[in-house]
Amino acid sequence: MYKLFYYPRNASWAPHLILKELGVEFELVLVDRRSEAQKAAEYLELNPTGRIPTLVDGGSALFESAAIALYLCEKHPEAELLPQANSTERALCYQWLFYLTSTLQPELMIYFYPEKHTTNNNSTPSIVEAQEQRITDMYGILNDQIGDREYLVGNKISICDYFLFMLCHWGSGFKTPPIAFPNLARCLRNLASKEAFQAVCTTEGTKLDIYK
Incomplete structure (x- = not known):
C-alpha cells in the first residue's frame, strides 16, 4: 500500500x-x-x-x-492519465507538466516566501507585487492553451490537470485570480465538480465554493 x-x-x-x-x-x-x-x-x-x-x-x-x-x-x-507513449499528446503533456512544476510553481514559491529571496526585508512588498503580475501573466498563457477544451492537454483529463488545479488554487487570492480567465475558470469548475477532487478537498479541509 x-x-x-x-x-x-x-x-x-x-x-x-x-x-x-x-x-x-x-x-x-x-x-x-x-x-x-x-x-x-x-x-x-x-x-x-x-x-x-x-x-x-x-x-x-x-x-x-x-x-x-x-x-x-x-x-x-x-x-490513462498519460497520453499514449510516443504520441504528440504525450510530448505536449510533458511540456505542460514541466511548465507547471518548473516554471509556474517556483514563481509561486517566490510570491509566498519573498523573504527567502532578499536580504532586504523592505523589498518584500515589491517582490510580492512583481511576482503576482508575472504569475497572472502565466495564468493567461494557460487560459489561451485551454482554449475551448475542457482540459489542459487533449480532450480528456491528464496528469497536468491535477497540477493545474493545485497551482491555480494557490493563486485564488490574487487581484486577478485564475477564475477571472474564462477558459481557465471553465476548466477549474469542471475539475472541482469531480468526485476525486471533492473527496480530497474534504479530507484536506479545502472549500470549493469559489468554483460554484
Missing part, C-alpha cells in the same frame, strides 16, 4: 488527487509544517531535502511532486 507524506494544500495536493483518482489503497501521513516536522531526522531519512511530499511504496521512498505523479501514472496505465 502506498504511503503519502503530506500537508494540506501543499505540493502533496496533486499526488493526493491522483492517488484518489486511481482508486488505489493509500495511507496519508501528516507532516506538520507548523512544527517543522519535515526537518525531523526521521523524515529526512526518507526525504533528505526536508520538503513535502514523499511517497513510500514498499521499501522505496520517492520525493518531488511531479516525479511521484509520473511514477503513479506509469504504474497504473489503466487510468
Whole structure:
C-alpha cells in the first residue's frame, strides 16, 4: 500500500488527487509544517531535502511532486492519465507538466516566501507585487492553451490537470485570480465538480465554493 507524506494544500495536493483518482489503497501521513516536522531526522531519512511530499511504496521512498505523479501514472496505465507513449499528446503533456512544476510553481514559491529571496526585508512588498503580475501573466498563457477544451492537454483529463488545479488554487487570492480567465475558470469548475477532487478537498479541509 502506498504511503503519502503530506500537508494540506501543499505540493502533496496533486499526488493526493491522483492517488484518489486511481482508486488505489493509500495511507496519508501528516507532516506538520507548523512544527517543522519535515526537518525531523526521521523524515529526512526518507526525504533528505526536508520538503513535502514523499511517497513510500514498499521499501522505496520517492520525493518531488511531479516525479511521484509520473511514477503513479506509469504504474497504473489503466487510468490513462498519460497520453499514449510516443504520441504528440504525450510530448505536449510533458511540456505542460514541466511548465507547471518548473516554471509556474517556483514563481509561486517566490510570491509566498519573498523573504527567502532578499536580504532586504523592505523589498518584500515589491517582490510580492512583481511576482503576482508575472504569475497572472502565466495564468493567461494557460487560459489561451485551454482554449475551448475542457482540459489542459487533449480532450480528456491528464496528469497536468491535477497540477493545474493545485497551482491555480494557490493563486485564488490574487487581484486577478485564475477564475477571472474564462477558459481557465471553465476548466477549474469542471475539475472541482469531480468526485476525486471533492473527496480530497474534504479530507484536506479545502472549500470549493469559489468554483460554484
